[in-house]
Amino acid sequence: MNTKTHRISAAVVLCLLMGQAHAEFWTVDALVNEFNQISAQIGRGELDAAERALQNVSQHTAGTDTRVGQYQRELAKAYLQRGKQQLQAGDASAAEATLGKGQATLVAASPELKQQYLASLNAARANTEAVVQREAEAAKARQDAETARQRQLAEQKAAAEREARARQAQAQVQAEQPKPAPVAQAAPAKPRAQLIDPSAASSSVPLPMLDANDRNALRDLLDKVAADVVAFDCAVRLEVREAKDYPFVAALLSARIKKLDPGFAPQLSPLLKPDQEPRLVLSPQSNG
Numbered sequence: 615m616n617t618k619t620h621r622i623s624a625a626v627v628l629c630l631l632m633g634q635a636h637a638e639f640w641t642v643d644a645l646v647n648e649f650n651q652i653s654a655q656i657g658r659g660e661l662d663a664a665e666r667a668l669q670n671v672s673q674h675t676a677g678t679d680t681r682v683g684q685y686q687r688e689l690a691k692a693y694l695q696r697g698k699q700q701l702q703a704g705d706a707s708a709a710e711a712t713l714g715k716g717q718a719t720l721v722a723a724s725p726e727l728k729q730q731y732l733a734s735l736n737a738a739r740a741n742t743e744a745v746v747q748r749e750a751e752a753a754k755a756r757q758d759a760e761t762a763r764q765r766q767l768a769e770q771k772a773a774a775e776r777e778a779r780a781r782q783a784q785a786q787v788q789a790e791q792p793k794p795a796p797v798a799q800a801a802p803a804k805p806r807a808q809l810i811d812p813s814a815a816s817s818s819v820p821l822p823m824l825d826a827n828d829r830n831a832l833r834d835l836l837d838k839v840a841a842d843v844v845a846f847d848c849a850v851r852l853e854v855r856e857a858k859d860y861p862f863v864a865a866l867l868s869a870r871i872k873k874l875d876p877g878f879a880p881q882l883s884p885l886l887k888p889d890q891e892p893r894l895v896l897s898p899q900s901n902g
Contacts, residue, residue, distance in 0.1 A: 645675065652685050656692050664689055665719065690719040690727060697734055706741035713738060805845035808838035810896050812846050821892040824859060833866060839894060840870035846898040849881040854892045860884040863892075 648671050655664035668689060672682045693716025700709035713735045810817035819839055823831040842848060850867065854860050864882050871880050 645671065645679075645681075649681055649685060653688070656685075656688055659692070659696070661689065661692055661696065661715070664692075665715070668719075686719045687727065690716050690731070692716075693719065694727070694730060694734060697738065701734065701738055701741065704741075706738050706745060710735065710738040710742060807846065808842050809835075810842050810846065810848070810898070812898050814898075816895050816897040819894040819896060821854075821863070821894060824854070824863065824892040832863075836863075836867050836870055839896070840867060840874055842896060843867075843871055843880060844874045844878055846896075848896040848898050849883070851883050851885055851895040851897075853885045853887045853890060853895065855886070855888045855890070857884075857886060859892065 648667065652664050652667045652671065655661075655667065664685075668682070668685055675682055693712055697709045697713040697716065700706075700712060713731060717731060717735075809819050819835070821832065821835070823829075823835065839850075843850060852860055852863055854863065864884075867882070868880055871878055
């Protein structure tokens, strides 16, 4: 009876021991998975998520488990690396915030890592102060420039007002001075005809140089024709051999008329006469 009781007790104890070992095995296996997940999060740069997961794991991990300190150091190094990258990119405020988060994980960090953190934080704060200083200097420069611009505008306005007052005073002095007696103007000289008879109904001006293709002679002649057209308000009929000659001669003559009197509107009309020497027929609309 005693032997049977001992066997039953031994079996119960063995079952209890196996159950405890089984529970410890699954607990250890779950921690390994959690630590692996934290390592993967750090590798992907998910530092905030890794930090929360590490805090959660440390709550149900034995105080002698060195893995917590190991991953705290890894997380601190990752925060430090990110802060340095932000600092190199010129974002000092973001770097300071990142390094501040990393400081919370420095519990298990080495003195060397803590020293690196201190140096990086000092650099971030110095850069932040430099940025603030540059912004303040830029704002002051803009303010000084605006003040100078307003001063210049005020000086220009004052100068314009002085000039206006001077003109007004000069105008008043001139108004008070007696006006000189009007001088009799001489009658304008009667224009002299270059090529036409102003008293005739029309005058013919031959253009032999058009057949000879003598452009210089044609231009010289049209200078005189234009003077007569303007002086005696002549209508002009262009009698040419070919249709292409009309726009050419008309353009040369119109240019000279416009040069003498830009407001004058010439009356030009073409007439084709292939068997006749080219000529201009000028008909005065007035006798000057």
